[in-house]
Amino acid sequence: MSGIEMDDFGALVERPDAGVRRESVERWRRLVKPAGGLGKAAGLADWLAAVQGQLPARPIERARVLVFAADHGVAVLGVSARPAGTASVLARAVIDGTAPVSVLARRYGAQVRVVDMALDCDPAELPAEVTAHRVRRGSGRLDIEDALTVEEAEQAFRTGMALADEEADSGTDLVLLGDISVGGTTPAAVLIAALCGTDASVVTGRGSGIDDLAWMRKCAAIRDGLRRARPVLGDQLALLAAVGGADFAAITGFLLQSAVRKLPVVLDGVVSAACALVAQRIAFRAPDWWVAGHASSEAGQDKALDRISLEPLLDQGIASGGGTGAVLALPLLQAAADLSAELPDEAEPVEPAGSEEPRAPEHPEHPDDTPEA
Incomplete structure (x- = not known):
């Protein structure tokens, strides 16, 4: 319990x-x-x-890009164009400043923070401040087993809450939410399909750029995940444990506590949209504290944003993830704040x-x- x-x-x-x-x-x-x-x-x-x-x-002066990172066990089914367990490579690029989100954040004056929730790598490969909140190494295969135990889901959820408090207390005035994973769009699709009552095929996207065969494998995994998700729809933490992951639980906790602390958040792609949908089930007023940065190529994102009544600020075909689309929306928000202020x-x-x-x-x-x- x-x-x-x-x-x-x-x-x-x-x-x-x-x-x-x-x-x-x-x-x-x-x-x-x-x-x-x-x-x-x-x-x-x-x-x-x-x-x-x-x-x-007020002008936006202390924007923060917060990127949650994890590997998902379902990736072993070949549902991603990237090899399973390699999200740490993507995380390292963000840390080293060579990822698209890092380049844009430098340009627009936002600080970047990467949080390892469940990367499948030796913690020694990454800075200690990145791995400090890791819940486990990778997640379970959501098609046949729980992604997390309920205890792990609660730990991740509380971590997200604590990070929201840290950002609010440090004076951050806008959070640009991002995520890094291999296989992450599959649990996102399961959560969205379960909460919106749709079929797997409606929310199955191309993720990292998969071909038709991988898309069919992904669709099958989502159908299997849906069978496991439906019995726990009334318990959001159990739902995140069954078919989410440590990054999903942490993002959901972060979104809710940010709303409590009155800290505005810009959502990125389908993963943050799925977590926002779960968070809305818990606190129906929470979406008033968020904006959707951009429209990704994932069909599930459209479903989730429609359900929480958010319209993307941009539609530029961004699919690289990591918070890139959210950061691209930052100049629009900065301009709006400056117009109001000046x-x-x-x-x-x-x-x-x-x-x-x-x-x-x-x-x-x-x-x-x-x-x-």
Whole structure:
């Protein structure tokens, strides 16, 4: 029996400040002509103001890319284009700064942190701060056995919660969520199909770029996983233990505790979408604290995001994972925050029609146009 009181999250997670959001919407009506002239950027600024609880919104200054890493036992079935148990190679590229997500994070001023939850490698191969939270070495094959024990799932879930507290306490103002795995899109598809009540074929994607034969193997594994998932749908921790993995449990715990701590999160691909779907089952208000960074090529992501009413900010065909799509959305959020923070609250004076000579400003520095602190 789990020692985590999941029902508590429903009471602890509050909605972002609706009053601030309404004030932000009204402010754009005053400041921008024509109405809606800033399009979706204004909507993002409204969301940022609401989650920050202030207007104007603060600029984003301490963004963090948090990447959860794990290997999945189901990969031995040949459901990935990568060999089973090699996610540590992908993690090392992020750590060394050579992965796409690392390049983009440097460009946009975000710090990157990799968290090993269940990589199938010797811990000595990676820095100690990366492996400090490892729950186990790889996960079980979800088609024939539980991915984790319930105790391991609880440990991973609590790790995610603790990491959310660490980020909130350190002053992080936006988390860009990522994941690294081999075989991870298979448990993601199982969770989404189970929670959305769909067939395996509807949520089975190409993952790392598999061919038709691998797709059929993957679809079969998802069907087998679904048979094991359905009996535990009412217990989210048991569900994560049965057909998820340590990274899935940790991401779910992170998302929920981030919502409790009022820390906004940008979701990445199908793995974070699957975890968000599980988290929504636990606390229905939690999705108000997240945005979806991009639309991946995985059909399951569409299902999950539709169920939690999130629309991707970008659709650029990104499939590399690791948080790349989430980081690509960071400039949009930075721009929205800067527009809210720096546009003056009073519009420039408009000359009456038919004036023969322009009026000189009463004061050249326009002191009344200074943005609010």
